[in-house]
Amino acid sequence: MTVPTASAARVAPTTGIRRTLRPALPALAGVALLAAPFGLDAFAVATLTLGLCHGLFAYGLDLSWGRAGLLSVGHAAFFGLGAYAVALGQEHDLPQAATVAAAVAAAVAIALPVVRIGLAAPVPDAPLILLTIGVGLLLQRAATTLAPVTGGTNGLSVSGPDVVTSYYVTLAAVAAVVAVCGVLFVRGRFGARLVAAAHNPERAAQSGVDGTRVRATAFAASAAVATLAGALYAPVAGLVSPQVFGLGLSTSVLIWLALGGRASTVGPFAGALAVTVGQQYLGSTWQGWYLLALAALFLLVVQVAPAGLTAAPRRWLAGPGPAVRLPAAARRDRSRTVRETPAGAAPLAVTGIRKAFGPVQVLAGVDLTVEAGRCVCLIGPNGAGKSTFLNVVAGQLAPDAGTLRLFGTDATGLPVHRRVGLGVGRMFQIPSVIAELSPADNLRLARIEAPQPTEPPAEFRDLVADGLRPAGTLPLADRRRLELAMVLAAAPRLLLLDEPAAGLGPDDARRLTRELREVNRRTGCALLVVEHDMDIVRELADEVVVLAEGQVLARGPLDTVAADPAVRTAYLGAH
Numbered sequence: 001m002t003v004p005t006a007s008a009a010r011v012a013p014t015t016g017i018r019r020t021l022r023p024a025l026p027a028l029a030g031v032a033l034l035a036a037p038f039g040l041d042a043f044a045v046a047t048l049t050l051g052l053c054h055g056l057f058a059y060g061l062d063l064s065w066g067r068a069g070l071l072s073v074g075h076a077a078f079f080g081l082g083a084y085a086v087a088l089g090q091e092h093d094l095p096q097a098a099t100v101a102a103a104v105a106a107a108v109a110i111a112l113p114v115v116r117i118g119l120a121a122p123v124p125d126a127p128l129i130l131l132t133i134g135v136g137l138l139l140q141r142a143a144t145t146l147a148p149v150t151g152g153t154n155g156l157s158v159s160g161p162d163v164v165t166s167y168y169v170t171l172a173a174v175a176a177v178v179a180v181c182g183v184l185f186v187r188g189r190f191g192a193r194l195v196a197a198a199h200n201p202e203r204a205a206q207s208g209v210d211g212t213r214v215r216a217t218a219f220a221a222s223a224a225v226a227t228l229a230g231a232l233y234a235p236v237a238g239l240v241s242p243q244v245f246g247l248g249l250s251t252s253v254l255i256w257l258a259l260g261g262r263a264s265t266v267g268p269f270a271g272a273l274a275v276t277v278g279q280q281y282l283g284s285t286w287q288g289w290y291l292l293a294l295a296a297l298f299l300l301v302v303q304v305a306p307a308g309l310t311a312a313p314r315r316w317l318a319g320p321g322p323a324v325r326l327p328a329a330a331r332r333d334r335s336r337t338v339r340e341t342p343a344g345a346a347p348l349a350v351t352g353i354r355k356a357f358g359p360v361q362v363l364a365g366v367d368l369t370v371e372a373g374r375c376v377c378l379i380g381p382n383g384a385g386k387s388t389f390l391n392v393v394a395g396q397l398a399p400d401a402g403t404l405r406l407f408g409t410d411a412t413g414l415p416v417h418r419r420v421g422l423g424v425g426r427m428f429q430i431p432s433v434i435a436e437l438s439p440a441d442n443l444r445l446a447r448i449e450a451p452q453p454t455e456p457p458a459e460f461r462d463l464v465a466d467g468l469r470p471a472g473t474l475p476l477a478d479r480r481r482l483e484l485a486m487v488l489a490a491a492p493r494l495l496l497l498d499e500p501a502a503g504l505g506p507d508d509a510r511r512l513t514r515e516l517r518e519v520n521r522r523t524g525c526a527l528l529v530v531e532h533d534m535d536i537v538r539e540l541a542d543e544v545v546v547l548a549e550g551q552v553l554a555r556g557p558l559d560t561v562a563a564d565p566a567v568r569t570a571y572l573g574a575h
């Protein structure tokens with residue numbers, strides 16, 4: 001039996017009208033955009049031209065905010081780079097294509113370190129917001145200060161296009177090409193990785209995805225498109241001044257995107273076009289009232305339709321199923337291969353692992369080996385450092401000292417996704433699945449990234465039957481089983497589990513324990529399980545390791561360690 005794909009699960013209930021409209025609508029929108037200037041007056045065409053520039057800018061921002069989940073509040077920095085490149089190019093009689101290409105390269109060169117620094121933080125949102133604001137303000141200051149080159153606060157004038165209609169058509173064609181490239185960019189395996197990394201970086205990494213690289217690439221692409229939009233905008237505006245880098249424009253583009261709808265092709269263009277056209281036609285008559293009405297509309301949309309105004313029709317077109325989906329075109333990564341293990345190498349061998357949080361020495365020199373095919377339960381009093389140790393083994397925490405070998409390879413400094421590539425699987429205390437995706441899409445992601453994907457065992461197949469509800473709405477026990485099925489799809493050789501039965505009722509806990517034992521027996525995968533429940537430990541453990549005060553206190557069969565006076569003292573002392 002093969003796993004039903006998410007696309008198969010959602011195509012079935014789709015009606016004929018949706019099937020017809022889905023490919024027809026983008027084509028119709030393209031034709032309408034290209035035909036628009038031929039029936040409109042010059043002012044309307046100029047307004048649409050400006051709206052398209054803004055739309056392209058919002059589309060660029062969407063690659064970062066909508067697709068990669070990275071909020072930039074200073075994206076006008078990149079837009080401004082493009083605009084100044086054209087202005088300076090004209091000023092110095094340089095070939096325009098070359099100056100725009102140089103601006104795009106500069107934008108990428110700025111974007112990559114900025115996003116890397118942001119993503120290095122445990123929670124990247126705030127650092128990235130501050131960094132992007134900083135870059136915008138810095139460039140604005142530079143444009144103001146370097147007056148001999150940039151014209152200072154007066155800026156530089158840019159000669160506009162002679163034929164309004166032909167510039168509009170050129171711009172629409174560029175926007176269409178960028179949109180098609182963007183669709184190709186996000187629809188394959190890269191798109192699948194982006195969806196996973198944006199919605200659950202932890203599970204994405206545990207599925208073998210290098211989330212930092214994928215999100216950084218999307219951010220850099222986003223900066224490049226914003227720069228291109230700025231370059232196309234300069235001749236329309238006729239003047240480029242330091243304001244183009246400012247927070248006003250950076251927040252405007254966020255509003256256009258939020259109104260239109262994120263993570264889509266149509267949303268950014270629709271939001272930007274609607275606000276720009278409204279501004280041009282109503283702004284002069286309504287004056288301040290227009291901005292007030294726009295602010296009220298924005299607040300209303302945030303409350304009533306947080307996914308944006310195009311979200312409802314887009315969802316209807318897509319048919320039943322979760323709003324977030326893995327791209328149907330994403331195929332398995334065949335470049336991934338199973339790493340050879342040196343003969344006799346233990347799945348896990350750590351020596352002298354130390355980890356402190358500030359003044360608290362949590363791990364104080366842990367030595368531990370887990371042999372192939374063994375099930376080792378790690379027990380110990382509360383706060384003994386068990387979860388910290390598991391995080392160090394998985395790669396989520398870097399140890400302060402000590403060495404860690406996985407299957408004979410020194411993995412002490414390897415990131416999470418590289419450890420997964422060596423054969424490590426991980427389950428969390430709170431099941432970590434990609435809540436927005438269907439269970440079938442979750443499993444598909446795991447199989448796309450697996451070097452040698454395996455079919456889920458029969459006991460997990462009920463999970464993929466329902467492709468229409470997001471995995472986050474499953475009961476806890478099913479989310480736990482889905483997480484296990486995802487991990488097993490990659491055929492791990494060492495599975496790390498942190499209190500796998502936490503929160504489950506006795507029946508579900510027994511079922512899960514049975515499944516784990518069965519996995520260990522059938523595949524030979526070694527298990528390292530942090531557990532408090534002694535019934536589960538008795539059922540699972542070939543061997544028990546007791547951790548106390550950051551060190552291994554005892555190891556052996558459960559009854560032996562339970563009778564150890566030092567272990568009893570450690571437990572009693574902890575309560």
Ligand SMILES: Nc1ncnc2c1ncn2[C@@H]1O[C@H](COP(=O)(O)OP(=O)(O)OP(=O)(O)O)[C@@H](O)[C@H]1O
Nearest residue numbers: 357360362380381382383384385386387388389530
């Ligand atoms: N990120 C962190 N920052 C600061 N302190 C931390 C961090 N993570 C864990 N600790 C501290 O490290 C100590 C060990 O925590 P850990 O969760 O590893 O223990 P544990 O043995 O798993 O406990 P439990 O059985 O209660 O889950 C605790 O005092 C905890 O407060």
